[in-house]
Amino acid sequence: MVTIKDVAKHAGVSVTTVSRVLNNSRHPISPETRERVLAAIKELGFYPNAMARSLQLHETKTIGLILPDIANPYYPGIVRGVEDVAHEKGYTVILCNTDRSRERTKAYLRVLREKRVDGVIFTGGGAVEDASREHFFDHGQIATVVIGRHKADLPAVQVDNVQSAQEAVEHLIKLGHRRIATITGPAVSTTARDRLEGYRRAMEAEGIAIESAWIVEGDFEFNSGYQAVGKLPLQGPEKITAIFAHNDLMAIGAIKALQEKGLKVPEDVAVVGFDNIPLASFITPALSTVAVPVYDLGVTAMRVLAELLAGRKVPPVTVLATHLEVRESSLLK
The missing domain is CATH 3.40.50.2300 (Response regulator)
Structure with missing residues (x-):
């Protein structure tokens, strides 16, 4: 596996210089040196250690999305909305399908903590209530947004x-x-x-x-x-x-x-x-x-979460409009 030391040696610079290039540091680096480092990275096929980077920057650029049933055709639209905005803002989404199981929810919550995700979006299936029982929200360490109406005092995106x-x-x-x-x-x-x-x-x-x-x-x-x-x-x-x-x-x-x-x-x-x-x-x-x-629910939830992660205030509840789509099953021809 190629390491940052290999890149530094190949480019003829210090490890610190490579690190500054990778992190877009404000420390002055000549254009020639930056190009030499970037060329070495490309030639060697180097990928930065995401965990080490996250410990240094105190963020992992990952978020968890907890939903109850991915087989239900209601949820893929939400997932797509979350994914689109997450990608736009540089986040990776970890999809957690609970199958409406409290035990699976507990397991996913543990995994998300261990992976130090920056934030979590909950949608449906009683997972918010399960997370409350597991004291997931007690210390406010992980930014959280919920889709739907819940008792938890968390930013929510919902319909009426x-x-x-x-x-x-x-x-x-x-x-x-x-x-x-x-x-x-x-x-x-x-x-x-x-x-x-x-x-x-x-x-x-x-x-x-x-x-x-x-x-x-x-x-x-x-x-x-x-x-x-x-x-x-x-x-x-x-x-x-x-x-x-x-x-x-x-x-x-x-x-x-x-x-x-x-x-x-x-x-x-x-x-x-x-x-x-x-x-x-x-x-x-x-x-x-x-x-x-549904797509807009996902888009809005991820945008609210991004605002939270940026340290900005967000509305406690965002309500999106629905409309009645009248078709043949209720109207006589």
Whole structure:
């Protein structure tokens, strides 16, 4: 392995001079000497020791991104947004997929500490709560930004899940639906609780009494939406005529179950989802859904983190706008 001493010998300069060139030191170095050092670095294929450099500069130029399920098509957009800004600002991203496991979250938190990352971005899956239990935020040593609404007193980038869900359900009510069911996320999820609150507000504003049979808990996955349909009243005078699912995966699962039962969407049951994942516009019928600016969530979170790392003040909460993308699953042709 080529060392800094090898570069110094090849260029005919001291190790200190090579170090000054690598770190763009303000110490005066002649253009000829700088070119000779850079040429030696290129000829020998030398790469600086990142760990040694980080100890000297007190930064590693790395950040951790903790997310619950990389297989969920909601999250790659966030990852891309974080990555794009991180790259622009010279940071490397360490991706940590927890699979919604507290043990995996603990393991990743330990690794990020050991690697001395400069900052961490959390998104979804209860990881913030797990990190709080592990006292990850106690000493404020690692700059942190969260995507979503959390109890932790940390800078947050989020959408208004209550208002967005309310608007989705109001859309169904305006179409004449009153027996509207909802397939929720896990009860422990802040996102799910907020979207359920939006559903309740829309129904109560129209004087619609919500029946307990209309609320079925899922887990944000395809299969839970599919299974939830089997628990809803679909026949007789008590049948529901619309479903608001807390995310698109469950909405798509619900549509499949409805179709297998011989019911037409939206003629028999209208369906609205949440997130606007790429698949939403390609299924049949195309899914009406709340469009979340996932890429912008990632971009904004990384920009806020960069501001923190630069020692600048950041807003406690940044809220990005959503909009309802109306498609075939809720509108009759």
